[in-house]
Amino acid sequence: MTARKRHQQTEVLVRWILIGLSAVSILTTIGIVLTLAYETFEFFSIVSIVEFFTSHRWAPVFDPPSFGVLPLVAGTMMIAVLSGLISIPLGLGSAIYLSEFASKKARKIIKPILELLAGIPSIVYGFFALTFITPLIRSVAPDTQIYNALSASIAVGIMTLPMVASLSEDAMMAVPDSIRQGAYALGSTKLEVAIHVIVPAAFSGIAASFMLAISRAIGETMIVAIAAGQTPNLSLNPFQSIQTMTGFMVNMALGDIQQGSIEFKTVFVVGALLFVITLILNLIARIIIQKTREVY
Amino acid sequence: MKTTKRHQRRLLLNRIFEWIFFSTIAVAILVLGALLFDIFSRGISGLDWSFITSMPSSRPAKAGIFPALLGTLWVILLTALIALPVGIGTAIYLEEYANKKSWFFKALNLNIANLAGVPAIVYGILGLTVFVQLLKIGPTILAGALTLSLLILPVIIVASIEAIRAVPNSIREGSLALGVTRWQTITGAILPMALPGILTGSILALSRAMGEAAPLIMVGAVGFVTFLPDSILDRYTVLPMLIYNWTSRPQDEFAQLAASGIIVMLIILMLTNLTAIILRNRSQQRID
Amino acid sequence: MSIKVNVQNLNFYYGDFQALKGINMEIHENKITALIGPSGCGKSTFIKTLNRMYELIDGTKATGSISFDGTELLDKATDVVDLRKRIGMVFQKPNPFPKSITENVLYGVKRHGDVPKTEWKELLETSLRKASLWSEVEHKLNQSAFSLSGGQQQRLCIARTLATKPEVLLMDEPTSALDPIATAKIEELLEELKKEYTVIIVTHSMQQAARISDYCGFFLSGELIEFGLTKQLFSNPLDQRTEDYITGRFG
Numbered sequence: 001m002t003a004r005k006r007h008q009q010t011e012v013l014v015r016w017i018l019i020g021l022s023a024v025s026i027l028t029t030i031g032i033v034l035t036l037a038y039e040t041f042e043f044f045s046i047v048s049i050v051e052f053f054t055s056h057r058w059a060p061v062f063d064p065p066s067f068g069v070l071p072l073v074a075g076t077m078m079i080a081v082l083s084g085l086i087s088i089p090l091g092l093g094s095a096i097y098l099s100e101f102a103s104k105k106a107r108k109i110i111k112p113i114l115e116l117l118a119g120i121p122s123i124v125y126g127f128f129a130l131t132f133i134t135p136l137i138r139s140v141a142p143d144t145q146i147y148n149a150l151s152a153s154i155a156v157g158i159m160t161l162p163m164v165a166s167l168s169e170d171a172m173m174a175v176p177d178s179i180r181q182g183a184y185a186l187g188s189t190k191l192e193v194a195i196h197v198i199v200p201a202a203f204s205g206i207a208a209s210f211m212l213a214i215s216r217a218i219g220e221t222m223i224v225a226i227a228a229g230q231t232p233n234l235s236l237n238p239f240q241s242i243q244t245m246t247g248f249m250v251n252m253a254l255g256d257i258q259q260g261s262i263e264f265k266t267v268f269v270v271g272a273l274l275f276v277i278t279l280i281l282n283l284i285a286r287i288i289i290q291k292t293r294e295v296y
Numbered sequence: 297m298k299t300t301k302r303h304q305r306r307l308l309l310n311r312i313f314e315w316i317f318f319s320t321i322a323v324a325i326l327v328l329g330a331l332l333f334d335i336f337s338r339g340i341s342g343l344d345w346s347f348i349t350s351m352p353s354s355r356p357a358k359a360g361i362f363p364a365l366l367g368t369l370w371v372i373l374l375t376a377l378i379a380l381p382v383g384i385g386t387a388i389y390l391e392e393y394a395n396k397k398s399w400f401f402k403a404l405n406l407n408i409a410n411l412a413g414v415p416a417i418v419y420g421i422l423g424l425t426v427f428v429q430l431l432k433i434g435p436t437i438l439a440g441a442l443t444l445s446l447l448i449l450p451v452i453i454v455a456s457i458e459a460i461r462a463v464p465n466s467i468r469e470g471s472l473a474l475g476v477t478r479w480q481t482i483t484g485a486i487l488p489m490a491l492p493g494i495l496t497g498s499i500l501a502l503s504r505a506m507g508e509a510a511p512l513i514m515v516g517a518v519g520f521v522t523f524l525p526d527s528i529l530d531r532y533t534v535l536p537m538l539i540y541n542w543t544s545r546p547q548d549e550f551a552q553l554a555a556s557g558i559i560v561m562l563i564i565l566m567l568t569n570l571t572a573i574i575l576r577n578r579s580q581q582r583i584d
Numbered sequence: 585m586s587i588k589v590n591v592q593n594l595n596f597y598y599g600d601f602q603a604l605k606g607i608n609m610e611i612h613e614n615k616i617t618a619l620i621g622p623s624g625c626g627k628s629t630f631i632k633t634l635n636r637m638y639e640l641i642d643g644t645k646a647t648g649s650i651s652f653d654g655t656e657l658l659d660k661a662t663d664v665v666d667l668r669k670r671i672g673m674v675f676q677k678p679n680p681f682p683k684s685i686t687e688n689v690l691y692g693v694k695r696h697g698d699v700p701k702t703e704w705k706e707l708l709e710t711s712l713r714k715a716s717l718w719s720e721v722e723h724k725l726n727q728s729a730f731s732l733s734g735g736q737q738q739r740l741c742i743a744r745t746l747a748t749k750p751e752v753l754l755m756d757e758p759t760s761a762l763d764p765i766a767t768a769k770i771e772e773l774l775e776e777l778k779k780e781y782t783v784i785i786v787t788h789s790m791q792q793a794a795r796i797s798d799y800c801g802f803f804l805s806g807e808l809i810e811f812g813l814t815k816q817l818f819s820n821p822l823d824q825r826t827e828d829y830i831t832g833r834f835g
Contacts, residue, residue, distance in 0.1 A: 004663065004665070004666060007477045007480075007665065008477075008663070010477070010479060011477050011478060011479055014479045015393055017385070018385050018386075018388055018389035018393060019389060021381065021382045021385030021386050021389065022385070022386040022389045022390070022394075022400075022404055024382050024386070024446075024449065025382075025386060025404065025407055025408055025411060025449055025450065025453065026403065026404065026407055028411060028422070028446050028449070029407050029410070029411060031422050031425075031426055032414065032418060032419075032421075032422050035421060035422055035425040035426070036418075036421065089320070090320045090323055090324060091320075092320075093316065093317045093319075093320030093321070094317070094320045094321045094324060096317050097314070097317035097318050097320065097321055098321075101314050101317060101318070110321055110325075113324070113325055113328065114321075114324065116328065117324060117327075117328050119500075119503070119504075119565065119569060120331070120507075120562070120565075121504075121506075121507025121508070121509075121536060121561070121565070122507070122509075122510075123507065123509050123536045123539055123540055123543075123558075124331070124335070124507075124539075124558050124561075124562070125331075126540075126543065127335070127539070127543050127551075127554055127555070127558060128330075128331045128334060128335070130543065131334060131338070131551055131555075132330060132331070132334045158324070158327050161324055162324075165324075189306050189307060189309070189310040190310055190314070191306075191309060191310040191313045191314070192306070192310075212413070215413060218415070219414075219415025219416070219417065219418075220415075221415070221416065221417045221509075221510035222509050222510055222536075222540065225510075225540075226540070226543055226544065246415065246417050246510070249417055249420075249421075249514070250417070250510060250513050250514075253420075253424075253513050253514050253516075254513060259429070267421065268421060271417070271418055271421045274415060274417070274418060275414065275415075275418050278413060278414065278415055279410065279413070279414070281413075282409075282410060282413035283410070286409060286410075395642075396642060397642065464679070466675060466677060466679035467679060467681060467682075468640075469637065469640065469675065469679070470675065470679040470680075470681065470741070470744075471681070471691070472637070472640070472668060473635060473637060473668055473672065473673040473675075473745070474668065474669070474672070474691060474692035474695075474744065474745065474748050475665050475666060475667070475668035475669025475670070475672075475692060475696065475748055476665065476691075476692060476695040476696065477665050477695075480695040484681075484691065484694075484695060485681050485691075488682070488683075489682055
């Protein structure tokens, strides 16, 4: 009887401990939102929100300071778009090959290589961009600055490629084999099955993988901090030095900025903007994925 | 006649595109090869025992990575100690206890999915505000480990959920039907079967944390220290921070040091990932 | 003859679907009660109400009364953990834990904490003997349960259940995944077991029910059509539907 009572007490205790542990992840979200929101409100009580979103100059530590976030957003978007031009076609091509063309043996060799590529830390890609990709670009286009958006974008693109490949492949593999067999039975080639049947059927999953790759690129930090430069620049020239939102945050954190100062708050404001942009992209991707699940 | 011509064109197109698709993978593999070649050709010559055991120095010839190696070890072990119980506990709650229709369950699931997409540097901001400033832990190993724990928590939770879900329901029923409690069923039957899967996912998550620099920059890890940490409340550096510090210096010698440091980091990562893969294969054999 | 379990007006629901309709049944102590009927008739659902295993499925509900030695089994206050110790269950497919044979048998007692450690060894042997498995495994008690054949695994699951000293043994088609020889062994075993336990067995095979059971119930679409002595039910069924079923006219 006492053993039974002890067991019951353990059950209740365990349940509450587990609820407590589960609360950590919820508290993390609340913490992120509150932290960013608090400093952002403080910031906008000093700097006008109109200036922040419309001014073309980002110079928070200059005298007089200027708080136009557009150059950072432009830099970030340039990295996102250029890296997407690499990760999306290459990733999708890899996924189609793996899902529709590759033999079992080829898959067994190729998949670990892609996993390896995905497991390399971004600092290593940053180093690679600076010491390998940039000299390569400069040997073709000698006017390119040492720190430039193109080199960083290529590295970010390679880094996010495995993500596009593996998520798109998952989506294509999820297309029921009966559909595939039906298409083959009509005398289609592999290419026709892939392009006309599988890719359209897996389209939402593939689109979601693009979104997630872009979101990853926007949040990527070390590659751009090393290879893209530290010049807030409202230009679309990929051969120039730029600064991204994440690059700015790292730069400020490494510097000697007084806590609580307006310069310090800019880190939180830019962080909040980054958080919102990536959250929206991730939510869209999630909604797309959920929609596909309902189809099958 | 016309149909065969068309037929041959279709087959040709099929072949051409098979090569195009394959070449996209070839590009990825080539880049990986170039990356490894670039780093090894730069760094391998500087890699010797004294590089591992020496302090960093402003004179490249004498510089080593010892404090960063120790710092990485401290931070990752502490991260594992914090993140594993929280992550596995959350997974157990979600899979074995929570009512799947409750708002808490739904909120938790949505929350975990969204947290997985938050950029690492944003966790750094959270760590800076909450751990470094609010809780006054300062820019210490503990603050870094807490921050990284939150960063990899979603990954550990998702991996643990998958491992627990892979345990056949008949095992769960068989245990409960013997009149043991839910928690005894979890510790006695479910976790022993799920553990290899949980560990595989967790090791992969920890190796991701090992390569992170951005969130640690926010919580005040330094790039260059010449002392060894001896408590979790010491200041510290980690391998990626030291590599970043060396990379951002203009002299070529430091780029070589960075490459040597990267080689060490990649070897450690390879070993941990290998452990994870071996664990995964073992557990698959057992369930078969 | 004493009544071990008394079921009165039992209804059972999966969400909106009513799987059991007004079941009344008296289960006699130290007898084998077999439950037959076509698949989906509710016989498996019925035995899952007896140890409240249905609670593992969301959205299930049972109403009515099941009295077990005088206590109301469906009462919220009844401790299910203790209940499942007293009413053991053997499943359709053998489900040993991925542990050694010893660990499997002692799994329950090690967690209940009501048998002193010094008696574990003896309990292990008696449980395995009762399940007629002892002679086949006594030299490899520390080997994985997965090294056994399907029929041996099922007897191990029976031994595992017997080790917790239950009063009632629920069996959900325990031989459906086994070959005829292994099935015969388990049927022989049941003859022995009823001396000590009250056995309730769901079976898809009428021949099996006729061979082994003392009482028999016929389920159809969630209703208990007929219940009585097995001899009576098979030789002289009262309901036309029972007769149709046992003469193979449907099902």
